[in-house]
Amino acid sequence: xxxxxxxxxxxxxxxxxxxxxxxxxxxxxxxxxxxxxxxxxxxxxxxxxxxxxxxxxxxxxxxxxxxxxxxxxx
Numbered sequence: 001x002x003x004x005x006x007x008x009x010x011x012x013x014x015x016x017x018x019x020x021x022x023x024x025x026x027x028x029x030x031x032x033x034x035x036x037x038x039x040x041x042x043x044x045x046x047x048x049x050x051x052x053x054x055x056x057x058x059x060x061x062x063x064x065x066x067x068x069x070x071x072x073x074x
Contacts (some may be wrong), residue, residue, distance in 0.1 A: 006035060006043035016049060026052065 007015070009023040023044070026032035033048040 004045045004047055006045060012044045012046075012049060013038060015046070029055070 004066060009027065010020045012018075013020045013023045023032065027034050027044075032044065032052045034042040036042050057070050
């Protein structure tokens with residue numbers, strides 16, 4: 001059984017085109033999952049990034065707007 005490679009915030013950021021600070025902010029907000037090795041060492045996986053991306057990806061509009069269940073106040 002092979003395990004997925006653990007990446008530092010810097011390594012993941014370089015792979016996905018974000019800064020280390022942006023990756024850490026997503027981790028601190030609880031939006032990007034990580035493995036806590038020690039309180040100061042938190043590592044990430046590409047699978048975790050892909051899950052974040054799937055949750056964070058929004059389509060133009062929203063299902064409720066398309067079916068008319070959201071009303072706007074003018």
